[in-house]
Amino acid sequence: MTPTLAHYAEYAAVRAALGALDALSWERAGALGARLGALAYRPLGIRRGVVERQLAAAFPEWPPAEVLRVARRAYEHLGRSSVEAALLPSLGPSRVLELFDGAEGWEVVERAMTAGRGLIVATGHLGNWELAGAYFAARGIPTDAIARRMANPLFDRYLTENRSRLGMSIVHDADAVRRTPRSLRQGRAVAFLADQGVLGLASTFVPFFGRPAKTPRGPAVFALRLAVPVVFGVALRQPSGKYRMLMEHVPVESTGDRERDIDTVVGAYTAALERRVRQAPEQYFWHHRRWRRQPPGTPPDLREP
Numbered sequence: 001m002t003p004t005l006a007h008y009a010e011y012a013a014v015r016a017a018l019g020a021l022d023a024l025s026w027e028r029a030g031a032l033g034a035r036l037g038a039l040a041y042r043p044l045g046i047r048r049g050v051v052e053r054q055l056a057a058a059f060p061e062w063p064p065a066e067v068l069r070v071a072r073r074a075y076e077h078l079g080r081s082s083v084e085a086a087l088l089p090s091l092g093p094s095r096v097l098e099l100f101d102g103a104e105g106w107e108v109v110e111r112a113m114t115a116g117r118g119l120i121v122a123t124g125h126l127g128n129w130e131l132a133g134a135y136f137a138a139r140g141i142p143t144d145a146i147a148r149r150m151a152n153p154l155f156d157r158y159l160t161e162n163r164s165r166l167g168m169s170i171v172h173d174a175d176a177v178r179r180t181p182r183s184l185r186q187g188r189a190v191a192f193l194a195d196q197g198v199l200g201l202a203s204t205f206v207p208f209f210g211r212p213a214k215t216p217r218g219p220a221v222f223a224l225r226l227a228v229p230v231v232f233g234v235a236l237r238q239p240s241g242k243y244r245m246l247m248e249h250v251p252v253e254s255t256g257d258r259e260r261d262i263d264t265v266v267g268a269y270t271a272a273l274e275r276r277v278r279q280a281p282e283q284y285f286w287h288h289r290r291w292r293r294q295p296p297g298t299p300p301d302l303r304e305p
Contacts, residue, residue, distance in 0.1 A: 031080070101240060145191045181226060214294070219265070219269065231249055
């Protein structure tokens with residue numbers, strides 16, 4: 001897409017802001033991001049109703065005060081992680097690894113990569129997903145990240161170059177069907193953000209916090225078609241301020257009923273995401289209307305809150 005004058009103006013403003021942030025330490029820049037996120041919650045109220053309604057629906061046992069407290073912290077986390085993601089290109093692999101206090105379940109990644117059939121990594125908008133990709137690359141895992149193209153082509157190119165500088169190869173979702181099998185056959189890891197039911201994207205409905213949620217089925221389709229192992233992973237921020245990489249194996253079994261097998265795998269990595277969200281609800285991207293699209297006949301009490 002040819003950039004417009006508005007694209008150039010928007011891009012210039014973003015680059016100027018990033019330049020100012022880059023002059024700060026990692027900790028101060030992140031703290032500034034958290035304060036900006038808090039402002040987006042109150043007084044600006046950007047998507048505040050969406051966040052509060054979805055939190056209340058996901059955790060019906062919480063009193064209203066807890067919903068509001070976690071909602072505010074979700075905005076702070078989004079602001080902090082957004083700034084951290086913007087500053088990642090200025091870090092080298094060793095500095096990326098220093099931001100982590102370790103990894104749990106990393107042996108499932110090593111075992112899968114040793115098999116030489118490639119690896120599918122399913123993740124969600126939890127913790128710091130950009131930092132998770134950088135961690136894989138810093139650990140020497142050849143990684144492709146499936147990403148949606150940004151509306152601003154200048155910013156899209158900037159993000160792609162920065163991710164590549166961190167060691168990741170970016171594949172836009174329009175090219176995923178063609179590129180993913182080739183990358184897997186080359187023994188690479190391919191990472192999917194698999195928790196947003198985008199219009200036109202091949203998806204299936206599986207439970208997420210008890211409500212049917214439209215969920216991308218691409219990771220499951222590739223895993224079953226190519227006999228490739230699947231892991232679920234997230235980078236969660238710890239009380240110390242550092243992150244921890246949390247990995248777990250996702251079972252993939254072929255019974256001969258391909259559609260049911262796909263739904264089973266999609267349900268498995270969605271259940272893994274829900275477990276991790278329950279562990280750190282303030283680090284999830286509640287700003288997206290996760291239950292906006294639902295199958296016909298959904299009972300009223302399970303529809304979008």
